[in-house]
Amino acid sequence: MSWFVRPAREDDLDALLDLAKMTGGGFTNLPPNRDALAKRLAWSSDSYAKAVETPDNELYMLFLEEAETGRIGGTACLFSRVGVEWPFYSYKLGMVTQSSRELKRTFAMQTLYLVNDYDGASEVGGLFLHPELRVAGLGRLLARSRYLFMAQHRERFGERVLAELRGFITAEGGSPFWDGLGAKFFGMPFQEADHFNSLHGNQFIADLMPKHPIYVSMLPDSAREVIGHPHPSGIPAKKLLEAEGFAFDGYVDIFDGGPTMCSRVENVRTVRDSRSAAVGELTESAGGLLPALLATGRLGDFRAWMGHSDWCADGLVLPADDARLHGLQIGDLVRHAPA
Known part of the structure; x- marks a missing residue:
């Protein structure tokens, strides 16, 4: 599935x-x-x-x-x-510290501030x-x-x-x-x-x-x-x-x-580790590719999935089945993050 x-x-x-x-x-x-x-x-x-x-x-x-x-x-x-x-x-959890010289005691009390x-x-x-x-x-x-x-x-x-x-x-x-x-x-x-x-x-x-x-x-x-x-x-x-x-x-x-x-x-x-790149190559299977979190499209066309990919000279390598499922072709932009 x-x-x-x-x-x-x-x-x-x-x-x-x-x-x-x-x-x-x-x-x-x-x-x-x-x-x-x-x-x-x-x-x-x-x-x-x-x-x-x-x-x-x-x-x-x-x-x-x-x-x-x-x-x-x-x-x-x-x-x-x-x-x-x-x-x-x-x-906000805070702390109030109060001391008494006469009693020679100090109290630290936790507080909640709105x-x-x-x-x-x-x-x-x-x-x-x-x-x-x-x-x-x-x-x-x-x-x-x-x-x-x-x-x-x-x-x-x-x-x-x-x-x-x-x-x-x-x-x-x-x-x-x-x-x-x-x-x-x-x-x-x-x-x-x-x-x-x-x-x-x-x-x-x-x-x-x-x-x-x-x-x-x-x-x-x-x-x-x-x-x-x-x-x-x-x-x-x-x-x-x-x-x-x-x-x-x-x-x-x-x-x-x-x-x-x-x-x-x-x-x-x-966010920090993600990178946007073009689809550079399609393969017939996911064999040899690494698990990855992938996304494509903007706003109402956005979609994300867990798949497999790798890097090549022209961008990302994706399985052809995943590309068909998500409507991708060579040259389309995909955002990649390590799984």
């Missing part, structure tokens, strides 16, 4: 809704709401068609598709610039793979295709790129972090707050959340224990991000306390 990644279309709504219903909650970028998903697909279509010189609140949704059947196996997205329509809020430090950065998110397909590197293909898209359209993204990992969610769909902090100020359960955020943005956080630092020691143990830790199902995604050069720098999600990973775009491994 051959899988490839391509831009989402507005007629993908039913498939996208099916995926959203499998997430189990906590995926702000993939709400299981038909109207909300239809708006996101329309936003994405407009972004692909838009002439852009600098990033300005565009959304690019990608789908994983099986070439032989048209089956949709997963989705992921890129936001060109966060903090445009409403501020992008995070909690900040907008990532305003203007790009974001990769909304990565979800059908549970039956979490094998054979399809998640890696879907995740890394976003970075090839960024490399292919560098002018459409900022200098930094972040990824928010889902924090710990209970089997019942609750969040210990939200229960220990946010719920005290908003009077609503996590699922309701998360759903409201996915539909309307998080400006209500700025309206109601106190602006002074929150002392972590005052939170219940259940909340403190999950700060900065991804949900167990998100650990593979965290490892993929770390392999690309993303790092956790003390910023966590305001709803579930999950970690925010960040990198400068030019330091993302797939």
Whole structure:
């Protein structure tokens, strides 16, 4: 079976809704709401068609598709610039140290500050793979295709790129972090707050959340224990991000306390190591060629896949079957990144 990644279309709504219903909650970028998903697909279509010189609140949704059947196996997205329509809020973990000469004691206390430090950065998110397909590197293909898209359209993204990992969610769909902090100020359960955020943005956080630092020691143990830790199902995604050069720098999600990973775009491994070249030669088999991540096309014609290739004097060597599958001929440009 051959899988490839391509831009989402507005007629993908039913498939996208099916995926959203499998997430189990906590995926702000993939709400299981038909109207909300239809708006996101329309936003994405407009972004692909838009002439852009600098990033300005565009959304690019990608789908994983099986070439032989048209089956949709997963989705992921890129936001060109966060903090445009409403501020992008995070909690920043800090430290306050206080001393008493009389008691001869010093206390170091961890704090949470409400900040907008990532305003203007790009974001990769909304990565979800059908549970039956979490094998054979399809998640890696879907995740890394976003970075090839960024490399292919560098002018459409900022200098930094972040990824928010889902924090710990209970089997019942609750969040210990939200229960220990946010719920005290908003009077609503996590699922309701998360759903409201996915539909309307998080400006209500700025309206109601106190602006002074929150002392972590005052939170219940259940909340403190999950700060900065991804949900167990998100650990593979965290490892993929770390392999690309993303790092956790003390910023966590305001709803579930999950970690925010960040990198400068030019330091993302797939962006840094990718190279665009013409197809210089076609071979009858992949024998002797090296595994590679490949992409071709721009904007709505973009597609990425895991294949095989090598270099020759005229550019890239590709298997003829792959070239036919992806509509390539000698001389066409392909972006290559090591597998």
